[in-house]
Amino acid sequence: MTTPPRTEPLLAVNELSISYGAGIPLVQELNFTVRRGETVGLVGESGCGKSLTALAVMGLLPPNLKTAGGIDLGGSDITKLDARSLRKMRGSQMAMIFQEPLTALNPVMTIGSQVVEVLLAHNKITKAEAAKRTLELFELVRIPDAAARFNDYPHRLSGGMRQRVVIAIAIACNPSLLIADEPTTALDVTVQAQILRLLKRLQRDADLGLLLITHDLGVVRQVADRIVVMYAGCVVEEGPVDEVLDNPRHPYTAGLLAARPHGSRTAGAERLADIRGTVPAPHARPGGCLFEPRCPNAQADCRAVRPPLSPLSADRALRCYHPVGGAN
Amino acid sequence: MSTLDPVAGVTAQKRGRLTRFVTGPLPRYVLRRLSQAILVMLLVVIGSFILVKSAPGDLVDVIGGNSDMTAETMELLRQQYGLDQPSYIQLFHYMIKLATFDLGYSPLNAAPVLDVILGRLPVTAILVVVSVTISMSIGTVLGVISARNVGKPVDLGLSILMLMFYATPSFVIAIAFILFFSVFWNLLPIAGFATVGTRATGLMYAWDVAKHLVMPVGALCTFYIAIYGRIGRAAMLEVLKLDYVRTARAKGISERRVIYVHALRNAMLPLVTMAGLQVSSLVGGAVLIETIFGLPGMGRTAFDAVSERDANLLLGVLFISSLSVVVVNFIIDMIYMVLDPRVELA
Numbered sequence: 001m002t003t004p005p006r007t008e009p010l011l012a013v014n015e016l017s018i019s020y021g022a023g024i025p026l027v028q029e030l031n032f033t034v035r036r037g038e039t040v041g042l043v044g045e046s047g048c049g050k051s052l053t054a055l056a057v058m059g060l061l062p063p064n065l066k067t068a069g070g071i072d073l074g075g076s077d078i079t080k081l082d083a084r085s086l087r088k089m090r091g092s093q094m095a096m097i098f099q100e101p102l103t104a105l106n107p108v109m110t111i112g113s114q115v116v117e118v119l120l121a122h123n124k125i126t127k128a129e130a131a132k133r134t135l136e137l138f139e140l141v142r143i144p145d146a147a148a149r150f151n152d153y154p155h156r157l158s159g160g161m162r163q164r165v166v167i168a169i170a171i172a173c174n175p176s177l178l179i180a181d182e183p184t185t186a187l188d189v190t191v192q193a194q195i196l197r198l199l200k201r202l203q204r205d206a207d208l209g210l211l212l213i214t215h216d217l218g219v220v221r222q223v224a225d226r227i228v229v230m231y232a233g234c235v236v237e238e239g240p241v242d243e244v245l246d247n248p249r250h251p252y253t254a255g256l257l258a259a260r261p262h263g264s265r266t267a268g269a270e271r272l273a274d275i276r277g278t279v280p281a282p283h284a285r286p287g288g289c290l291f292e293p294r295c296p297n298a299q300a301d302c303r304a305v306r307p308p309l310s311p312l313s314a315d316r317a318l319r320c321y322h323p324v325g326g327a328n
Numbered sequence: 329m330s331t332l333d334p335v336a337g338v339t340a341q342k343r344g345r346l347t348r349f350v351t352g353p354l355p356r357y358v359l360r361r362l363s364q365a366i367l368v369m370l371l372v373v374i375g376s377f378i379l380v381k382s383a384p385g386d387l388v389d390v391i392g393g394n395s396d397m398t399a400e401t402m403e404l405l406r407q408q409y410g411l412d413q414p415s416y417i418q419l420f421h422y423m424i425k426l427a428t429f430d431l432g433y434s435p436l437n438a439a440p441v442l443d444v445i446l447g448r449l450p451v452t453a454i455l456v457v458v459s460v461t462i463s464m465s466i467g468t469v470l471g472v473i474s475a476r477n478v479g480k481p482v483d484l485g486l487s488i489l490m491l492m493f494y495a496t497p498s499f500v501i502a503i504a505f506i507l508f509f510s511v512f513w514n515l516l517p518i519a520g521f522a523t524v525g526t527r528a529t530g531l532m533y534a535w536d537v538a539k540h541l542v543m544p545v546g547a548l549c550t551f552y553i554a555i556y557g558r559i560g561r562a563a564m565l566e567v568l569k570l571d572y573v574r575t576a577r578a579k580g581i582s583e584r585r586v587i588y589v590h591a592l593r594n595a596m597l598p599l600v601t602m603a604g605l606q607v608s609s610l611v612g613g614a615v616l617i618e619t620i621f622g623l624p625g626m627g628r629t630a631f632d633a634v635s636e637r638d639a640n641l642l643l644g645v646l647f648i649s650s651l652s653v654v655v656v657n658f659i660i661d662m663i664y665m666v667l668d669p670r671v672e673l674a
Binding site for chain 1 (some may be wrong): 570573578580581593
């Protein structure tokens with residue numbers, strides 16, 4: 001298969017900042033891009049701003065959060081669109097899969113009607129056509145016995161099945177960007193693998209840009225092409241998945257990797273490594289490097305000025321003065 | 329026919345909600361509810377009988393007080409009405425008659441109790457149905473508007489309005505209504521259910537009744553509008569935070585659809601519960617309003633029965649009121665099932 005030229009990114013987040021009220025920054029100067037057909041894994045601990053970033057891209061941030069910077073999707077800046085144009089883009093050009101399949105579906109509507117609804121919102125088709133398309137979508141996301149399931153209410157379905165319905169809703173109108181916020185966290189391991197395979201297949205078939213938000217580095221390695229590591233609202237390291245995970249340069253990335261349990265059963269006595277300290281709260285972030293208080297490599301210059309995100313190579317960037325493996 | 333016929337799927341979806349009532353375990357459920365209802369009604373009858381009989385004075389005292397009657401004549405009257413027998417015998421006789429739906433004779437109205445009540449039940453029924461419908465719709469809409477503008481001036485203004493509605497007794501509102509709409513502006517009839525001696529039929533009669541009901545319904549509604557408004561606001565605020573509302577927004581459907589289709593239907597359950605309570609309390613409890621506006625309803629009937637010591641009539645009103653409450657509760661449970669598919673027959 002020939003790949004189309006991928007110079008133009010599908011989604012470009014430029015210097016995005018999200019702040020609460022007068023000025024507590026939750027996300028700062030965030031930059032990353034997602035191209036068509038590319039999967040970008042956005043990783044970081046809970047509370048680092050991953051989900052906020054996703055909601056900002058969907059234009060669904062609560063009104064008490066203010067954004068600065070730009071989010072460019074297919075040529076229009078989401079932060080500057082009026083509510084109506086934004087609503088038209090949601091569901092049709094960008095779509096989102098949420099973390100909790102158990103609560104993401106309306107309990108008093110049948111799963112079929114919840115898919116039909118999004119189809120009717122963005123296409124000029126009849127109800128019958130929408131119902132037909134819904135059944136096709138159910139087949140596509142591998143919901144067994146789709147026709148019989150059409151009129152089921154969500155509480156009759158397992159978590160994995162519900163997540164398939166959520167995915168069907170998300171891909172119903174052929175969006176170009178799909179955001180998956182921890183899509184498998186609430187599911188058990190075997191179902192997790194099925195859902196990831198499904199997402200990957202759908203992405204390949206439709207040449208989707210997929211922004212996968214997760215804290216699971218295993219999932220990222222399995223699915224993503226590029227990885228963006230966030231810490232306390234900032235990108236600290238980004239690059240191709242294999243390069244970053246095999247050769248992490250930021251002490252935080254290295255710490256995350258070290259903190260993962262390894263498969264070997266003989267190492268039962270071994271204690272899991274951790275990163276000492278905790279993520280600073282948004283209002284108590286240090287003025288210098290955000291990771292400095294927890295960093296094994298920290299030195300005086302880290303405290304003084306926050307390091308910039310500087311390119312390491314053509315497709316890798318790092319925000320650190322004293323990276324793992326020595327300076328360049 | 330193919331199992332993948334989507335049109336059949338959609339029509340089946342429409343049918344699905346209704347067929348739940350016909351198929352499945354419904355008959356057994358109805359039977360169980362029915363036996364519970366009979367038990368409840370039995371307790372109501374015994375309880376109200378004991379209460380009514382333990383109050384001092386009886387019908388004969390009232391009749392005797394209004395005329396020159398000797399003690400012997402009064403004793404004779406008591407024997408005639410069976411009031412000289414021990415209470416448990418009276419209760420036994422009463423229940424035997426009740427089993428054949430004979431509620432006894434009302435000396436006050438010189439007519440069988442059942443006829444008296446059946447003549448007045450429609451007045452109360454119209455009053456209750458109209459007030460519940462109006463107060464629930466207005467209250468719900470106000471609650472939704474409040475919730476969508478939470479913390480803003482609109483929400484604050486509505487909160488103040490609801491507080492006033494909540495705090496003002498309905499009889500004060502009723503008197504204010506009469507003062508303005510009837511006395512000062514002469515827009516609405518001051519009292520009664522229909523114009524006395526009216527010969528109007530059909531639509532003209534309905535229009536006449538409607539004009540008479542505007543003020544009583546308005547006075548009965550204000551308090552409940554406040555209740556529905558507060559409950560609706562709280563329920564909507566709760567629901568609007570939930571994940572599926574975010575999913576709905578992420579679909580790019582209109583905000584109106586998000587609010588009224590996705591959120592409101594989930595916020596309806598507490599409002600429906602309140603409607604059940606409202607019906608129960610209005611069926612026999614609109615005494616003040618019925619008295620002020622001269623409406624011959626159930627509350628008024630009960631009040632008259634108490635003051636005239638017409639025990640049979642009072643017991644009849646209590647019986648029919650409790651019966652309607654039991655029926656309404658059953659209907660409310662059915663509505664729960666329509667609103668929320670997770671509610672199963674149990």
